[in-house]
Amino acid sequence: MNKPRILLAEDESILRMDLREMLKESGYVVAGEAGDGDKALELAHTIRPDLVIMDIKMPKMNGLKAARIISRSLGIPVLLLTAYSQKDFIEEAKQSFVTGYLVKPIRKSQLIPAVEVSLGQARRIHDLQGEISGLEAKLETRKRVERAKGKLMEQNGWSEEEAYHALRCESMEKRVPIEELSRRILGGDVKGSA
Template sequence: MSKTRIMVVDDESILRMDLREMLEEAGYEVAAEANNGDLAIELAAAHQPDLIIMDVKMPGMNGIKASRIIQQSFHIPVLLLTAYSKTELVEKARHAGVVGYLVKPITERDLIPAVEMALAQAERLKELKQELSQLEQKVESQKAINKAKGILMEQYGWNEEEAYSRLRSHCMDRQIKMEEAAAFILKNKRLV
């Protein structure tokens, strides 16, 4: 099993070094390091880490803006580091799609559970997005099948139950999916 890959972004090289040490001792791989938001975006694209630990306050682009761009472009979860825990900052972080938040100074006792929670939350979010996508596909398929059924009712004078039954039989006989038959009916306005 491969190690979880983490990118560390902070303008303080000492803190990056400390974070690297804590993460590597805990069994993580530090895939990349950056000292500003612009470089973080560039390295996120190049390395595609499993998680990014990013400071909020850095020269140039701040961590919240970089997090928003990374989240929208690459869907990589971000755990923010900050010396402040202002409500406004937390709100901005939430809107940027950040999965966790740690207040400096950071200890290994705080860091590792926060990393684990951020990774778990990111995994759950990924699963929910996949489930949502599958549900949306099912809804679209059902809509197409219902439209096809309506066309059959209109074309052949069948009632809804008969149209569905004939459509299902047609699919079973030809060993095709209902969605495929529905697509054909929608395009050609007939069953065969």
């Protein structure tokens, strides 16, 4: 498996350097670094990291806003860094794909497990999204076959079984999957006269 690629957004350069070292020592790739929210947003779009580690208090655009945009538009998880624990920011963070937050000073013993949890959550969400699209596609296919069947029934005065039988026969004869044949029938390319 490829090493996870991380975008690091932190305006304090010394802390950013520390974080970079901690991540590198643990086998992660720091794919980009930003010192403000705008830059973080720009880099997230261009490098598409697996995870963004983002300080909340940064110039130009604060980390919370940047996290919200990144998580919503790109589906990339964000691990937030903060100088203090505040209730209102936690509330706001919940709206985004924020997988956790760490309170400074950041220790390697806290950072690495938090990064691992975030990456694990992101993988699970991607898997689920994949499953959902698969199910949606299947449902779409079924609906299309149903509609094609309906069209054949209407055109030919067939029963449902007759229409389905005709679809199956034509599909086998032409070596065209039944869903593709249905698409053609609905598009009017094929009469479905089998």
